[in-house]
Amino acid sequence: MTPQQPHDLPDFESLALVDLEDSPLSAAPLAPLARQAPPARDAAPAAPATEPAPSSAPSTRFTDWSTITKIRADVANALAEETMPGSDEEDRRARAASLIGAFIDDEESRRLDSGLVQWTNAERRAITQAVLESLFGFGRLQPLLDDPTIENIEIYGYDDVLIQRTGNTFEQADPIAESDADLLSMLSFYAAQQSKSFDPAHPRLHMSLGPTARLYAAGWVVARPIATIRIHRLVDVTLTDLVDLSLMPSELARFLRAAVRAKKSIMVAGAQGAGKTTLLRGLINEIDAWEKLAILESVAELHLEQLGKERHRRLVPLEAVPGSGEKDANGRPIGEITMDDWARDTFRMNLDRMIVGEILGPEVIAMFEAMQTGAGSLSTIHAKNSAAVPERVVTLARKDGRVTEDFARRQVAENIDLAVYVDLVKTRNPWTGESSLTRRITDVTSYTPGEGGLVASTQLWGLQDGQITPKMSPEWMDDLRPYLDEEAA
Template sequence: MKESPPTANIAGLPIFEPPTMTAADPRRDAARPGGTQPSDTPAAPSRPSTRQLLAAMPPAHPIRSDSATGPTSANTTVDWSHVRELRQQAAAQLANRVDENTSEDERRAVGREVIAQLLDEHVRRAVTTGVPAISVDLQATLARAVFDALFGLGRLQPLVDDPSVENIEVYGAEPIVVIDGEGRISRRPAIVESNDELIDMLTFLASRGGASERTFSTASPSLHLHLHGGHRLAASGWTTNQPVVVIRRHRLVDIDLDDLIARGTLTDAAARFLRGAVRSRRSIVVSGSMGAGKTTLTRALANEIDPEEKLGTIETEYELGLHRMRDRHRRIIAWEARPGSGERGPDGRAIGEITLDDLVYDALRMNLDRLIVGEVRGREVLPMFKAMQAGAGSLSTIHAHGARAAIERLVTCAMEAGQHVAPEFAYRQIAQHVDLIVHVELRDATGNNPHDGVRDGGPPAPLRRRRQVTEIVALEPGERGMPAVTDVFVLGPDGQLVPESTPAWLARPIGAAP
């Protein structure tokens, strides 16, 4: 009679081990089949109880990789169609065991249990059908792949975990584009076999959000998500020639103005001025182009707020992440809008939609000291005006190529809300409620366009990028309600910020002794 090949208990794989266990920890050997006792007889696979599995599974994402493509990228050892099949089975079981009120940590704990059961059953079938045994290493790789597909981004997850990566771009089934923190561009193997596979991946990502579930379909062809870890995903399908995904990794989250001084983003004098402006409850708009560092600068400004102030943030998708820094913000409420489904109700609104306007209305009942509205891309500017009217010291960001251009951009966004918003109204709101516009740019080491010197193919071009605040302007009501602009800081001949003028509302000149 042919002897059955030895198998390993799935729950004993590294992905399911407690993170506190070390190689020297006696519990580690005890948790494995047979413990530390030698045996000549292969141990039959057995599944531990639910309680044992949950106790043995780490609470956070257990997968890390220092390589470019990570452990789950070995196409010679992992059948990705099998991974997708296991992910679908795991997702179906998970949906029956959790609901929208289940926390992310609890979802992941239950997910680990489900994956352990599925892989244990997979190994049992392999043994009983006489197919070649699945090695322990392959089981571990498969477990990681399924976990990443269920809770992460599948084959993209090792790149998302790589601290040197800043942007990831996916163009259908083509090789993906990776941009590091220095602006160097490289290409990595494709993560899907077809456009349909990428659509399926994005549809699953959109549907698994629980209370913040999104829709990605022909009726809703755009997708915007915040990922576990605070990163941002934007995707388009059907309206583009192929499905496209862009992931922006926020490498700098827990950061303040002193950190930006050290990185050359701000001068010490400009940082002192901005710190004083935040603490004196001036409302600030941060402007810049895409990827210039607006969100990072806004975080740094927000982190200068007194930790005991009651703070509210309102965003279309969580991106600032201030509610994850409870040592810096001890009394904070974070709201996130919801786009709703593609269907429309009797009032013309998408069913299930929660707008920023709705959230501002709710926030005004929460006795907040400050209300921050995140990125303004369009009609969000009206909730921003409302937040600034309700209380001083608000923060927002907007795409613009200069501080003065940001004023015109705010007006344009306001007019997108409808014909009832006149330009005069928008200018008056800006003049009355925006105190400062801080403009930040992305520059290479010579201060030129950051894409100069980047070449495709071969080794990446040597390039060093940095974010730099290039101007700070103050606003106040002028003639006919138009905003009067004062240049507070401008770039000097050496390319560094220098004081120019003192805002009328500042008690003493910039740089004067306190």
């Protein structure tokens, strides 16, 4: 790989907060992520919360991907034909390993008949590992997902792959398929494992890659297949961790912690890559472990279930399901479960609060429902600045078409208690004089109904001399005092 010149991009990840927009899928069953103490500000990038098992990265990597693809297809077909009621992933992996060995023997017999050299034991182990990664991991993407220094993967065709490492340098990576057609086939295979479709009739794909990576891909309707993979390295994060990483001062963390525990509804806003999803995780992780939470997402991204029962004992993660190409009598895709469907179901779940993750479109209606309960919903949204948040919510609601502009504006004014804006702020190193972009909370605003059906906003925290400081107290400050007193005690 050839390093490229670093871009003037945020260096917050170099402080070990790798995922700020928002652990790779190892070959072994997933274990809960371990808690990490935040590193010192000048520390080198920390290791990921879970290290891949030594056996997951063999010293010999097999590069005959046509052989791997063939054996993978043979094993997948054999597994699909077998009926194994009650079997779990460990059973399927063990059965797959046995089948792989048999198919390797078959391939090797054909090689010997053709006068080719016999595979070494190391090559056989590498083939086995590569096929397992293709079946239960993500094939040629897996080594990139396993690399703790990689934050983003950008694909512009099978042989044009860029990786962005911590420190914000870009490198050209090796091809991840044999051709564009092979790349499309590979992504279609992984989509099918999650009951999603990626084909000429469904040329766009949103899906998770393991517990903390998110993929967007497009094919057939673009010149070459494209994909963007965001890898979220830090999941178990608290507001204290974010203070240590300079996202906010401790006084603001104390205020936000009290707002979460007082069940205020909070919208985290910012541009792409600003740190919205990590801040959302930090806020959610301040909720009492025994509160029953439902997490509604169009594409699973928060992955709080990886943290273990000690963090969230009563967690219900819910992801929208697109359904099949066939329609039912009402014209809906068979098997489809929308965010609205899940939102209705949650009223039968004995919840303490419902959290709707990223708001990109129709999720806004589910968010309104969550906030109307007064149980303290939390969400993220893209916005160019803090003042644009109410109109952004209204615009998404109007595009959905099910509510009026007045209704949407009233929901913002009456139900969003706080908007927390995360931005990329240019800072200068006093010792070297070098400038860089660093993630910071730059604004905290509260909303109330205004005159003429408009939204009245009050800035509670804002920037002064480059530092965020308190400006005013919210009308509902008394609701927070028991939790602030609790911390002080």
